[in-house]
Amino acid sequence: MVLAFFVILTLTFLIVQLLPGDPAVAVAGPQATNAEVEAVRTQLGLDVPLWEQYLTYLGNVLTGDLGTSFMWNLPVSEIVTTRLWYTTQLAIVAMLLTLLIALPLGMAVAVLTRDGRRRWLDALFGCLTGLFSTVPSYVLATLLVAVVAVQMGAVPPAYSPGHEFKSAILPVVALTIAPTCTMARIVRRETDTVLTQDYIRTARGWRLPGSAIYLRYVLPNIVTVTLTLSGLVLASLLGGAVIVETVFSWPGLGSAIVAAITNRDYPLIQGVVLVLGMLATLITLVVDVLLGVVDSRTLGGRS
Structure with a gap:
């Protein structure tokens, strides 16, 4: 660290x-x-x-002094602290949605397609998740604004004070789609590997119900991989949120750093990059600690 x-x-x-x-x-x-x-x-x-x-x-x-912003003539630490909350909101909500969708989706597809069953489902899942995982978040954000906000008028196209919940829907969706597809693909692959293990065959031989097999034996064995990936995804979501915020005029670090670059506000640029970099490092540390708590085998091989 x-x-x-x-x-x-x-x-x-x-x-x-x-x-x-x-x-x-x-x-x-x-x-x-x-x-x-x-x-x-x-x-x-x-x-x-x-x-x-x-x-x-x-x-x-x-000493906590990140300088003074040229644009707003305010301490950079004050600007970063105020706007970091908005960026963190988007990243955390997107991370929770990613886990809630990707984990059951990946497991379900692996179970339904095990032993070569339903090849059409496996192919469809691979194509769709592969496609959406490669689309940049700012492209998805632009499409969502054009279709959902402008044409359908379902939600505001940009941040609207007093309507924070509706204003956050499209940014969260734009941030969630790509990491959800990536994580679902990995969960599906890991689940497929676990399903071929001897202890799963033994559990089936004991005629245990499917819910017991998948929740008691399969799920705990893919938590380590999922947790490791979650840390990387959350760190990337913080960076991705900076880009998506610009599309939706979200009052987070994204709009601040874009304005700082445009106006050559060097102290603010340094402050935002420094905070985001340290947050990503802290997230990695927290994930390492959680991995040691969840699976002690990661701590020097102890079991």
Whole structure:
């Protein structure tokens, strides 16, 4: 975790350094005088050696100071904290829906198609999930706006204050479809593998009811894979939400970072990227801990 945070901090610091051109000139504008450009360079801390800039940046981040936004003249930490809640809402709801749909769907298809049965269902499932898992979320978001919001008028096409629930439906759907298809395919494959194990044949030989076999013996043995994938999906949903939010004008980190890039608001860009990177790392840690709790075999081979 310490190494990961160090890498993330370093990369976010280099955002300003690696951008083409002089950041001070970009922020001050093409019509700015030399004095104004120098004032901006001092404000950005670019008038000191690079190593000193880096140490100052590390010290500020460790104390919770992410700088001040040029656009809104507000602390970046305040902007990120306010908007992170909206982004987290979309990601968590999409993750829960993904699990609730993909897990039973993948298991059901594996059970119905085991031993080569219903090949048409297996082929249809593979084609549909393969197709929708490759469609980018922003493409789905645009199609949903055009069809469901504009033509059908069922829900608002963008964020509407006072109608948060309806406004969140399309963004959540756009985020859920692709990871649901991906997870369902993996669950189906893992379930198919478990169904061929000897203990499942023994359970059938004892003539246990199907519900007992699938819920007591099959489900626990695919939880580890599902949990591992869930952590990766949730981390990707946070990044995907940033893109989808722009389509639906959702007041999360997505619209903030797009506005920051457009207006060259470097402190806000650094703050958003830093927070999202650290969140993804924390999610990975939490998943590793949960894996150890659920399946102790992942902890150094202990059983």
